[in-house]
Amino acid sequence: MENFPLHVGHVRQLQAAINRVHTLIHFTLLLALLYYRASVLLFDSSKSNLATPVPMLAWALISASELQLSFLWLLRQAYRWRPVSRTVFSGRLPPDDKLPAIDVFICIADPKKEPTVEVMDTVVSAMSLEYPPEKLTVYLSDDAGSPLTLYAIREASSFARSWLPFCSKHGIETRFPGAYFSASAHEKESLLLRSKEFIEEREAIKVIQNEVSDAVGQEQANKMPLLVYVSREKRQNYHHNFKAGALNVLLRVSGIISNAPCILVLDCDMYCNDPTSAKQAMCFYLDPRSSKRLAFVQFPQIFHNISNNDIYDSQLRSIFTTRWRGADGLQGPILSGTGFYIRREALYGTSRQKTDNDLLQLRKCFGPPNLFIASLKQNYKRNFVNGDASVESPQEAQLLASCSYERNTEWGEKASSATVSLNDNMVQNIRWGCGLLEVGLSRFCPLIYGSSRMSILQSMCYAFLAFRSLYSLPILCYATIPQLCLFNGISLYPKVSSPWFAIFAIVYVSILSQHLSEVLFEAGSLRMWWNELRIWMIKSVTAYFFACLDVLMKLIGLKKANFIVTSKVVDEAQVERYKMGVFSFEGDPFFLVILVTLVTLNMVSFTAGLGRMISTNKYDDIFGHVFLSFFILRISYPIIEGMILRRDNGRVPVSVTLISVAISMVILSLGCILLMY
Ligand SMILES: O=c1ccn([C@@H]2O[C@H](COP(=O)(O)OP(=O)(O)O[C@H]3O[C@H](CO)[C@@H](O)[C@H](O)[C@H]3O)[C@@H](O)[C@H]2O)c(=O)[nH]1
Numbered sequence: 001m002e003n004f005p006l007h008v009g010h011v012r013q014l015q016a017a018i019n020r021v022h023t024l025i026h027f028t029l030l031l032a033l034l035y036y037r038a039s040v041l042l043f044d045s046s047k048s049n050l051a052t053p054v055p056m057l058a059w060a061l062i063s064a065s066e067l068q069l070s071f072l073w074l075l076r077q078a079y080r081w082r083p084v085s086r087t088v089f090s091g092r093l094p095p096d097d098k099l100p101a102i103d104v105f106i107c108i109a110d111p112k113k114e115p116t117v118e119v120m121d122t123v124v125s126a127m128s129l130e131y132p133p134e135k136l137t138v139y140l141s142d143d144a145g146s147p148l149t150l151y152a153i154r155e156a157s158s159f160a161r162s163w164l165p166f167c168s169k170h171g172i173e174t175r176f177p178g179a180y181f182s183a184s185a186h187e188k189e190s191l192l193l194r195s196k197e198f199i200e201e202r203e204a205i206k207v208i209q210n211e212v213s214d215a216v217g218q219e220q221a222n223k224m225p226l227l228v229y230v231s232r233e234k235r236q237n238y239h240h241n242f243k244a245g246a247l248n249v250l251l252r253v254s255g256i257i258s259n260a261p262c263i264l265v266l267d268c269d270m271y272c273n274d275p276t277s278a279k280q281a282m283c284f285y286l287d288p289r290s291s292k293r294l295a296f297v298q299f300p301q302i303f304h305n306i307s308n309n310d311i312y313d314s315q316l317r318s319i320f321t322t323r324w325r326g327a328d329g330l331q332g333p334i335l336s337g338t339g340f341y342i343r344r345e346a347l348y349g350t351s352r353q354k355t356d357n358d359l360l361q362l363r364k365c366f367g368p369p370n371l372f373i374a375s376l377k378q379n380y381k382r383n384f385v386n387g388d389a390s391v392e393s394p395q396e397a398q399l400l401a402s403c404s405y406e407r408n409t410e411w412g413e414k415a416s417s418a419t420v421s422l423n424d425n426m427v428q429n430i431r432w433g434c435g436l437l438e439v440g441l442s443r444f445c446p447l448i449y450g451s452s453r454m455s456i457l458q459s460m461c462y463a464f465l466a467f468r469s470l471y472s473l474p475i476l477c478y479a480t481i482p483q484l485c486l487f488n489g490i491s492l493y494p495k496v497s498s499p500w501f502a503i504f505a506i507v508y509v510s511i512l513s514q515h516l517s518e519v520l521f522e523a524g525s526l527r528m529w530w531n532e533l534r535i536w537m538i539k540s541v542t543a544y545f546f547a548c549l550d551v552l553m554k555l556i557g558l559k560k561a562n563f564i565v566t567s568k569v570v571d572e573a574q575v576e577r578y579k580m581g582v583f584s585f586e587g588d589p590f591f592l593v594i595l596v597t598l599v600t601l602n603m604v605s606f607t608a609g610l611g612r613m614i615s616t617n618k619y620d621d622i623f624g625h626v627f628l629s630f631f632i633l634r635i636s637y638p639i640i641e642g643m644i645l646r647r648d649n650g651r652v653p654v655s656v657t658l659i660s661v662a663i664s665m666v667i668l669s670l671g672c673i674l675l676m677y
């Protein structure tokens with residue numbers, strides 16, 4: 001049996017072939033389009049096939065935008081080159097006593113934004129993983145150091161004493177109590193098929209969930225995974241490095257408690273929806289054919305609060321179904337920050353092996369404590385007495401969690417619920433966009449630093465993520481410059497009768513159908529495609545734009561690093577609207593002003609352009625522009641509705657509309673200056 005593969009992966013040949021052919025055709029068309037733009041700009045503007053003289057500045061800007069969009073498009077093709085699917089056979093795993101131990105790291109930062117009950121659900125779901133309990137240790141890092149969290153974790157631990165046996169006895173798959181007891185999950189577990197005994201026990205458990213009792217037998221504790229609460233020291237003068245800092249502390253503290261060779265990292269709201277995930281991950285680590293250098297196994301994020309009409313694309317479909325699968329076919333998916341199993345060894349890195357015998361070097365890398373240095377060489381050994389973690393030296397654990405620990409060591413240099421409101425979505429995307437762009441502009445730029453260390457296709461995947469915020473500049477241009485031209489009766493697109501027009505048309509259709517086919521291939525719908533397109537446009541002109549500004553301000557020293565935690569508190573009204581597919585335009589007015597200004601600009605120029613087309617009866621010259629504005633307005637319809645038709649609290653505030661209208665009037669009147677050059 002031992003020689004059987006524990007997992008198989010196969011390339012989706014047909015999909016890969018279609019993708020590659022499409023990439024080639026689209027690439028050729030893009031070259032033609034860029035040639036047209038450049039030749040008019042550089043050589044001969046009379047060849048433009050335009051009805052009016054070429055406004056050079058506007059032409060240059062729109063050409064630069066198209067170049068930038070083409071660059072990002074090219075990077076993205078790496079994800080489509082070699083998509084794979086994988087299957088695991090956890091039944092073929094060696095017996096429990098041969099499995100490696102796992103330490104689970106969960107981070108929490110702010111009990112106001114991250115409801116404690118949800119965090120405890122995550123803790124309990126991690127404890128209920130289908131894995132030998134004596135090989136599982138769950139660590140909770142509490143960055144807020146909140147007494148409430150400490151209290152709650154005790155309660156969660158005693159709840160787990162009843163919950164774990166209940167789950168394994170009845171084969172419950174949804175081991176996240178919050179989701180299990182919610183109505184929807186309820187319906188899924190078809191009660192009709194269950195015995196009376198099950199229903200009685202379930203009711204009993206429900207009571208325990210509400211009112212945790214300590215009466216459950218102590219002997220259960222020994223069959224439970226160990227649960228450790230860590231609150232690290234934070235001081236003003238020491239940079240605590242947010243979540244990365246918290247994970248580093250857990251890495252050190254766990255080193256002297258359980259020191260498991262494998263680590264599962266979870267965000268505080270990322271419960272394990274599949275209790276077999278730990279064994280599935282082991283299928284990759286323990287397969288004799290797997291590379292010894294396999295560092296981590298990334299699971300996709302699945303969200304339990306997604307509505308049918310997911311207007312904000314909160315499920316991040318493109319990331320976890322299209323992109324990660326594509327990167328997996330190259331050299332492995334990208335670490336997403338949560339939901340991954342990583343080898344401890346991979347985190348300690350090469351510095352440990354190189355300097356294995358040199359204590360001084362080890363101390364330089366990892367800090368002075370002897371116990372911790374010793375743990376680097378030790379294998380898994382859990383210090384576990386009578387249900388309590390017996391840390392050999394509590395002082396040492398405290399030292400490992402102190403804020404000054406990393407000073408004078410190489411730490412930090414070497415070891416490095418779906419949002420359902422527009423505002424939260426924006427906050428999250430600014431943070432991602434800003435952090436990733438900073439990497440892109442640092443010496444770790446994937447295209448330079450990466451290309452000597454990984455395949456060019458893999459570097460392109462990382463580069464796309466790093467530079468994604470740069471969508472903001474071309475999309476902002478696309479939403480303003482053709483409109484200003486249209487308003488002034490000037491064209492930036494070839495006449496409809498010119499063959500060049502066909503190139504533009506085919507490029508647009510090709511790019512949209514590439515996206516559409518991706519969505520449909522993953523069992524998505526037309527509506528999902530439309531929603532994704534819309535939220536991408538919204539993000540580009542807002543979140544990505546702010547991310548670029550953030551990076552700029554950090555570069556010139558006007559802003560410090562920060563981490564605005566994504567709120568997990570639900571606003572009932574917003575959730576209701578999200579479920580009905582209605583946008584909530586509450587929150588930061590800056591976002592809204594940009595969106596509403598752009599929409600107003602498009603409304604005005606569309607009307608002016610349409611009027612001109614009808615009055616002059618000439619459709620050939622400006623059709624491209626009129627169509628672009630129409631398309632933008634059509635996809636922005638929810639914003640127009642929010643400005644004009646809606647009366648509820650989630651509408652666009654009237655003040656925002658007024659300011660935006662004023663700004664767009666200013667832009668329109670300044671537009672002729674742009675067109676003079
Ligand atoms: O100073 C901090 C800040 C955050 N966190 C924790 O980090 C996690 C992620 O924060 P969250 O606000 O939930 O970020 P999201 O945008 O929802 O998460 C995504 O984006 C993060 C990076 O921006 C990644 O770290 C996450 O894994 C990824 O799921 C949460 O458990 C936080 O409690 C800390 O422990 N300390």
Ligand SMILES: [Mn+2]
Binds near residue numbers: 267566
């Ligand atoms: Mn989160």
